[in-house]
Amino acid sequence: MPAISFQSVSKQYSTSRGVLQALDGVSFDIAQGEFFGLLGPNGAGKTTLISILAGLARATQGRVLVDGHDVQTDFAAARRTLGVVPQELVFDPFFNVRETLRIQSGYFGVRNNDAWIDELLEALGLADKAGSGMRQLSGGMKRRVLVAQALVHKPPIIVLDEPTAGVDVELRQTLWQFIARLNREGHTVLLTTHYLEEAEALCSRIAMLKKGRLVALNRTSDLIRMAAGNVLRFKVDGELPPALAAQARITGRIVQLPAPDAVAIEQLLAEVRRAGLTVEDVEVRKADLEDVFLEVMATDLSAAGGHRWQSPV
Numbered sequence: 473m474p475a476i477s478f479q480s481v482s483k484q485y486s487t488s489r490g491v492l493q494a495l496d497g498v499s500f501d502i503a504q505g506e507f508f509g510l511l512g513p514n515g516a517g518k519t520t521l522i523s524i525l526a527g528l529a530r531a532t533q534g535r536v537l538v539d540g541h542d543v544q545t546d547f548a549a550a551r552r553t554l555g556v557v558p559q560e561l562v563f564d565p566f567f568n569v570r571e572t573l574r575i576q577s578g579y580f581g582v583r584n585n586d587a588w589i590d591e592l593l594e595a596l597g598l599a600d601k602a603g604s605g606m607r608q609l610s611g612g613m614k615r616r617v618l619v620a621q622a623l624v625h626k627p628p629i630i631v632l633d634e635p636t637a638g639v640d641v642e643l644r645q646t647l648w649q650f651i652a653r654l655n656r657e658g659h660t661v662l663l664t665t666h667y668l669e670e671a672e673a674l675c676s677r678i679a680m681l682k683k684g685r686l687v688a689l690n691r692t693s694d695l696i697r698m699a700a701g702n703v704l705r706f707k708v709d710g711e712l713p714p715a716l717a718a719q720a721r722i723t724g725r726i727v728q729l730p731a732p733d734a735v736a737i738e739q740l741l742a743e744v745r746r747a748g749l750t751v752e753d754v755e756v757r758k759a760d761l762e763d764v765f766l767e768v769m770a771t772d773l774s775a776a777g778g779h780r781w782q783s784p785v
């Protein structure tokens with residue numbers, strides 16, 4: 473039985489400007505013990521999908537099963553199985569960190585949880601903040617508490633919606649070590665992040681959403697293998713010709729272009745020079761998940777190439 477099964481999930485929001493299709497027939501399964509990544513640009517529907525999974529929003533169509541429990545008709549069982557770290561920071565400001573975690577334990581009917589709470593505080597670098605009021609914590613500290621809160625009942629399935637947004641490098645590493653340990657111990661992990669390096673390093677499989685539709689579903693390694701191969705990176709002193717700019721990833725003066733082989737690299741550089749530009753700091757690197765992500769998002773969904781990135785296993 474899959475840990476999570478999304479079955480033709482659609483969600484429409486009625487807004488003042490009409491109906492917004494936030495999710496459109498999303499179907500995929502996450503196996504027990506997987507470390508799974510859910511990626512997509514802002515507004516793609518990631519949080520909406522997680523909200524439906526967590527029972528915080530209702531699907532307009534379709535259903536979601538958690539360990540075989542329907543999140544709507546069998547809410548309590550589904551909810552107990554899940555630990556969800558929400559994207560938004562919401563807390564009761566009147567409690568301190570330890571109280572917040574005790575209250576959350578009580579909510580799940582877990583008594584005498586202090587040993588595990590101490591372990592969570594230690595693992596998340598919060599040990600010296602146990603007595604601090606939630607109001608006094610910095611944004612990154614609050615996010616650590618959100619993670620701890622989601623884990624108080626040792627849920628077999630851990631869902632993280634951008635847990636590292638606004639979190640410093642050191643904690644990100646500590647957090648990932650801890651989550652990776654829980655995954656090794658058998659917990660299933662569903663992660664949403666805009667840090668594609670993190671997703672590449674951690675997730676064995678990845679799904680990508682675009683405008684509410686599933687546009688990629690595959691092993692991380694297979695996705696990267698399917699991408700351009702190499703990327704040519706250089707600095708340039710002016711504007712690229714439009715034909716090149718259209719294929720390029722441009723960050724200030726730095727230009728990155730997909731280039732499968734040496735011939736392509738030479739042709740691209742010749743084209744840049746023909747445009748009268750000076751090129752500096754040339755390097756070639758292997759394509760990574762960010763390149764794949766940009767390529768998938770640029771793919772026309774309606775075209776035959778739309779299924780290229782999807783493999784059911």
Ligand SMILES: Nc1ncnc2c1ncn2[C@@H]1O[C@H](COP(=O)(O)OP(=O)(O)OP(=O)(O)O)[C@@H](O)[C@H]1O
Nearest residue numbers: 485487492494512513514515516517518519520521
């Ligand atoms: N309560 C709501 N009412 C109306 N529209 C909503 C609501 N919640 C989300 N949406 C819309 O649904 C779409 C998907 O939003 P969602 O928050 O799921 O995206 P996301 O992939 O999580 O984006 P981000 O990366 O910015 O977190 C967006 O167009 C958003 O504006």
Ligand SMILES: [Mg+2]
Nearest residue numbers: 518519520559
């Ligand atoms: Mg979101």
